[in-house]
Amino acid sequence: MRVPTTSPALEIDGLIKDFGPVGSLDGRMVRVLDGVSLNAAHGAVTVLLGANGAGKTTTLECAQGLQRANGGVVRLLGQDPYRATPQLRARVGVMLQDGGLPPSVRPLALLRHVASMYSAPLPVDALAERLGLDEFGAVSIRRLSGGQKQRLALACALVGRPEVVFLDEPSAGLDPQSRSIVFDLIRELRADGLAVILTTHLLDDAQRLADYVYIIEGGSTVAEGTVAELTADKDAEGMRELHFETVPGLALPPDLLPHLHQREPDPGHYVLRGSLTAGDVARLAEWWQTSGVMPTAITMAPRSLEDVFLDISGRSIR
Numbered sequence: 001m002r003v004p005t006t007s008p009a010l011e012i013d014g015l016i017k018d019f020g021p022v023g024s025l026d027g028r029m030v031r032v033l034d035g036v037s038l039n040a041a042h043g044a045v046t047v048l049l050g051a052n053g054a055g056k057t058t059t060l061e062c063a064q065g066l067q068r069a070n071g072g073v074v075r076l077l078g079q080d081p082y083r084a085t086p087q088l089r090a091r092v093g094v095m096l097q098d099g100g101l102p103p104s105v106r107p108l109a110l111l112r113h114v115a116s117m118y119s120a121p122l123p124v125d126a127l128a129e130r131l132g133l134d135e136f137g138a139v140s141i142r143r144l145s146g147g148q149k150q151r152l153a154l155a156c157a158l159v160g161r162p163e164v165v166f167l168d169e170p171s172a173g174l175d176p177q178s179r180s181i182v183f184d185l186i187r188e189l190r191a192d193g194l195a196v197i198l199t200t201h202l203l204d205d206a207q208r209l210a211d212y213v214y215i216i217e218g219g220s221t222v223a224e225g226t227v228a229e230l231t232a233d234k235d236a237e238g239m240r241e242l243h244f245e246t247v248p249g250l251a252l253p254p255d256l257l258p259h260l261h262q263r264e265p266d267p268g269h270y271v272l273r274g275s276l277t278a279g280d281v282a283r284l285a286e287w288w289q290t291s292g293v294m295p296t297a298i299t300m301a302p303r304s305l306e307d308v309f310l311d312i313s314g315r316s317i318r
């Protein structure tokens, strides 16, 4: 059991990071982080969300001490990560976005090698079996699929029993079985006090795993909270969404449900949002019947994390 502590595993306050000089900017620096602030607690999964280029990876790199901040405060387990001692590094696990795994080495040999650098590693064979690495342990890493490399990179990040682990898109490329195994492992380690800090583009994953979420936009933290806090609608009680799927391009009569906000986020997927009553659902069903529309799926939902994220960070591609 880890020693309980009340101070956060990671504290970031007003982080600023400039890159450059950039040729296309006449040799000027470009500011990619402009005031990121966040805390990550022990025994919790903290998720960073943001569109492509928002600054998540740069934030993690500054938190890990791989990049030097140009301003603000970064404290990892109470220390400046840029000046991390080997003792501090041994308490931190890192899984990089593109793996960084040596291609000609065999997976189990690599995991044993990484484990040998720590004083009290997790049992390698049990971890390998848990993540299904034993099944392809004898081929070289270059022959592994993307999902197999992801699981190996996760094992390398966890094998030293870190107190904090950084996972940059841990579930990218994982099939549903692997994702479920990885999530169970993350939850177990969290229960044992591990601080898990992860980025993901998969908002369902964030919704399932996150204890606390930060949304980063344009190099700053623009929203934060638990999933329940972020998805709660503060404007009105009883705010709900009705989703239905049918043929694309339906035009609902404007006077049918005028108090509900209507959109078609994907072709044939309709969302009606607002203070929905059973009468609204009945009116909609009546219109389906008279218009010869038969939905293939109907669901009611509170606001999803995806809606919150898209409302905050916009719907256009960066």
Ligand SMILES: Nc1ncnc2c1ncn2[C@@H]1O[C@H](COP(=O)(O)OP(=O)(O)OP(=O)(O)O)[C@@H](O)[C@H]1O
Pocket (backbone or CB within 6 Å): 019, 020, 030, 032, 050, 051, 052, 053, 054, 055, 056, 057, 058, 059
């Ligand atoms: N070395 C660098 N020099 C100049 N610009 C950089 C450098 N590294 C990152 N950037 C820029 O900083 C911004 C933030 O990049 P970062 O990789 O942190 O975003 P991200 O939120 O992790 O994006 P993604 O979701 O696509 O991984 C981007 O506009 C990127 O082009």
